[in-house]
Amino acid sequence: MIVDVELKLVGGTVADPDRKGACVAQQVAQDPLGEVGAAPELVDGADAAGALDAATELIIQAEKLLDTVDHQDEPTWIRYFNHAYLADEVAHCLHDLGRAPAARSQLAEALSGVGEDRVRRRAIDAALLAATWLRTRDLDQACAAGRAAVTYAARTGSGRCVERVAGVLADLRVHADYAPARELREFARAVLPEADGMAVTLSGGS
Template sequence: MTRWGRLAVLRRAAGYTQEQLATAMDVDRTTIHRWENGKATPHPWQMPKLAKRLKVSQDELRSAVFGNPDADCAPRSGAEAERGESAAAAPSQPGPGITWQGAASELGDVGPRLATMDALISDWASVNSNTPPPALSLWVTEEDVIVAEGMLGMFRQLDHTHGARQHWRQVSSYIDTELEGLLRRPAVNEQVARQRAQLTVGFCELAGYQAVDIGNPDRALEYYQRALALTTTTGDQAYGAYLVAANLGHLALHRGNPETALRWASSARAAAGTTASPATRAAITAVVARANARMLRESEATQLILEAEKLLEAASVEDEPTWIRYFTHAYLADEAAHCLHDLGRAPDARIQLADALGGVGKDKVRRRAIDAALLAATWLRSGDVDQACAVARDAVAYTARTGSGRCVERVAGILADLQTHADYVAVRELREFARAVLPDADRLAVMLAGGS
């Protein structure tokens, strides 16, 4: 029996069809088929999950996939390094100075994957930005990369407009099939190989962001790990710093760990230095401000937001990398508004939210939903229930147009907070509206309010 045949046997023994295992692994069925017929192999970051699904040890799985249990220790080719297969694998132990017990205690219920990111980020931050990146294997054509870049742009726009729920499987499937196909084919020169690696970073960042949006932070970390490893391979220190701060830092904030967010974003800020573009530095600085505000350090947060504003004033869109051009004054106003809300300064937060909502495009439905929910929260904090309900209705309407789990959570939080005014007419009407157009948020609000 071939080693690929053994993988199929393990799947059947675990009681899965190819379609069922694909669903359990969050990949397309064709990916499972390619694993079993030897045309592709699982990434290292997929192996622990696959072993768990197939109810075998990781050594047994490696034997089935590679033909011997020590195959993952063999030297990697340049192509594998470009795909981040060795660097993106989660370390089996924390790095120097970090213990599992200390990390788990600090991070609470975030999970072991988030704890291991400390070691990964520490290793990444220690890389000398002046060290030339390793040579990449040469494969593919520039036209292929341009087509894939067009797909990435389309997926990003769909994500902005509709949220992740409708399209995350398509993005994941594209990465596992079309993008992996590009990574396995020969390229014409080193520049094309580097562009392809940078394109892969963009796809992994988007996939990670979407995983957060659908409520799967562990999967998000897998994608972010791969993206971060690739920025080191390509020597893109600025993009790596952005990933650490804007993606991983925001994820830590979302999971209620401002201390971790502050440490990671500060590490990114130091690593970016003055070589990153002004908009990149502004976005990173804003995350450091958010973490300080969450910890009620008002002076530090205020100073950092002012610094971010000066940096953004110096930015020129045409000189910025494409992946950061979205970060305009409207997005910085959103970050400032979150800081002010966390600091208990509701009226000032509303001023910033007016700029945020006025400056973001109408196609950015998820952003508008999040900002409307925050605006409703500021009105409720100020004691104006009517205004809170009016703006919350907008948040419900925006969220109903997306598949964003984060937006549902934000709206549900407002509905739950309004439950103390349940007999008020405006609140009853809002709940009826939410029940009709956004039942997920209404159900979650009931749970958050203790079943009332």
């Protein structure tokens, strides 16, 4: 079931992993689809412990489990969870693990499976995409993705979107003399001023 997939991805990052693991095991038994969605967080926890191979195996298990799910048998609240959502979760984990190219690959799948009307999701993913390009020092790609993130975030009232965009803008401030970075900041200041202001605070600048 979908809950199994989701829980597998989130089970390993809490302060008490043994207690969380027991919780996850119980919920997985009740709802396999949730297990799929939980796998990326376990990946993060596993890699932090030096078990990258185990982390990779969790992702593979989650993908296989999702292939076996009949969404009509799942609770209504989790039926949205598909391969695009799994790719989104995995992309965030891979980025946190410092694997920017792999994260971008997952983001491509995630974005291909979500409509243009899902602006909050697309804003967050675009900001993550920008962050992956920054990590590999591709400023042009980072600024292009950052502009998309600003555009989407400006269409939402989501504080989380603003925070994600602000993080990208803050990281770009060290490249303030680079024309695309400067243009992105000016664009953000015009259409999403709260993100620009938060970026200033995050970077300790003015």
